[in-house]
Amino acid sequence: MPQTRSAALYQRALGVLPGGVSRNAVLRRPHPSYASHGAGCRVWDLEGVERIDFANNMAALIHGHAHPAVVEAVVRQVQRGTAYTLATEQEVEYAEYLCARGGFDRVRFVNSGTEAVMTCVKAARAFTGRPKIAKVEGAYHGLYDYAEVSQTAQPGNWGPGDKPASVPVAHGTPQSALDEVIVLPFNDPPGAQALLDRNAGDLACVLLDPMPHRVGLVPATPGFVKAMREWCDRHGALLVFDEVITFRSSYGGAQEWYAERPDLTALGKIIGGGFPVGAIAGRAEVMEVLDPLAARVRLPHSGTYSANPVTMVAGHTAMRLFDRQEVERVNALAARARARIEEAIALAGVSAVVSGAGSMFRIHLRSSPPRDYREAYNGPEDAARVKLVLDHLFESGFLMINSFSGTISTPMSEREIDLLAEAVLNGFRLLAERHPEARRTS
Ligand SMILES: Cc1ncc(COP(=O)(O)O)c(C=O)c1O
Incomplete structure (x- = not known):
């Protein structure tokens, strides 16, 4: 018989959800x-165990959980209705x-990052009248057929470094999409640039x-961003940034890091406030x-729950609270x-x-930061x-993103950071004990 509530729930979940989950990340x-x-x-989990949350729902929560101002705005809106055909x-x-x-001229709301990337790609096609897209090897952009290409590439199928293969993620992906x-x-x-040049008229x-x-x-x-911007300008293609995660990096997103837009x-x-x-x-x-x-009309576009007022008030409240000062504080x-x-x-x-x-x-078990997907690949x-x-971190009371990454939220202070660092140190000591080959040699 299952011992814990979580174990018992998972038994039930296996009967109704493939693999017992609705998203693989959990x-x-x-x-x-x-x-x-x-x-x-x-x-807190169903067993009553408390953990400090460095996963933040896969980098989606900037204020952690149940920020009072967001809760209040959402409750007020829910009482007035959650979505209308208005x-x-x-x-x-x-x-x-x-x-x-x-610093955007226009925005259109959708319901997920996947949908946002898909809509960007379709908008770029509609604007240019061209079919192809280019993306970085290994980059995750959600589940759209085209955007997910190469995301799970492995040494056996990723091809030469100067011409990475278009590796499908899902079995049955049409060759035409690849x-x-x-x-x-x-x-x-x-x-x-060499790869882009070969496809210039189609991108x-x-x-x-x-x-x-x-x-x-x-x-x-x-230099890379500049080169991509200049290539796009020279060849009439669009430069699309996926800032689904990185918008938290600066007040106006990671694009503030660069001279080019x-x-x-x-x-x-x-931006959804949870x-x-x-x-x-x-x-x-x-x-x-x-x-x-x-x-x-070049790109007819709809979505039943797009811009629903609950998301709008939650997101607006959360982003107002994440002001310049708070951006600087979490970054520090x-x-x-x-x-x-x-x-x-x-x-x-x-x-x-x-x-x-x-x-x-993000922590990597290698001696220098990876330069690309192939070096980051485990x-x-x-x-x-x-x-x-x-x-070890999970057992010690910390939630991390399973790529060994973490994100900061505004309720955190130096105390949570120092507690994490201590747990990481113990985790590394355990690693060195169990895997002597993981020790630094020089
Ligand atoms: C960079 C990036 N783009 C797109 C997505 C897809 O977003 P969503 O999970 O909301 O569909 C993610 C999700 O992790 C992401 O990290």
Whole structure:
């Protein structure tokens, strides 16, 4: 008989949900941990165990859980109805706010990051009349057929470094979809340009996450962004940024790091204030493809729950609270986390390194930060070592993103960071004990 409520729930879940889950990210062995409730930067499971939350629903929560102002705004809205077949004042107000904050001319709301990226790609095709897209090898952009190409590439199928293969994620992905996607090496301007040149007349856009998480959580270099911007301008293609995660990095998103601006930006995660959301934002001339009043409507676009007022008030409240001062404060806490983890690495004498910027960090069990997806890729042995430390952190009361990444939320203080660093140190000591080969040699 199952021993715990979570174990018993998982038995029931296996009978009705494939693999017992609705999203793969929450799967744990022998069973997922089931949440009871959260408050601030802490989450409790059904067994009553409290953990400090560095996962923040996969980087989507900037204020942690149940921020009183967000709760109040949502409750007030829910009592007035959650969605109507009518436009709302809330969507106009939030659109004005986001445009001013991010320096966008226009925005359109959708319901997820996947949908935001998909809509950007379709808008780029509608604007240019071209079919192909280019994306960085290994970058995660959600589940759209084209955007997910190469996301799970492995040494056996990723092909040559100067011409990465268009590897499908889902079995049964049409070859025609793969043929429309050019996979680029990250932070390699000449290598990427050579591949783009071969497809110049067919490319609608270059899709770029300024700090792609799976590629190693290392920022795109200014030189790479400049090269992509210039290539797009030269060849009439659009530069699309996926800032679904990175918008938390600066007040106006990670695009503030660069001199060049994208034509379109996909947004999601934190802009929903804890509710499902996505948005596509950008230049008026490009966003016009979505205009249903245009003489020629190039991209008809709908969504039953798009811009629902609950998401709008939650997101607007959360983003107002995440003002310039708070952006700076969480970024400073993340810098402290990166520094304290570097100290733990030195003290434990393991071969590891920390990457990241803004309010995020990722730990790699290698001696230098990965330069691209191939270097960030964990084979089965690396994955087992990462799992050992992550399991230790989980057992010690910390929720992390399963790629060994963490994100800061505003309820955190130096205390939570220091507690994490201490637990990471113990995790590394355990790693060195169990896997002597993980020790630093030099
Ligand atoms: C960079 C990036 N783009 C797009 C997505 C997809 O967002 P969603 O899960 O809301 O569909 C994610 C999700 O993790 C992401 O990290």
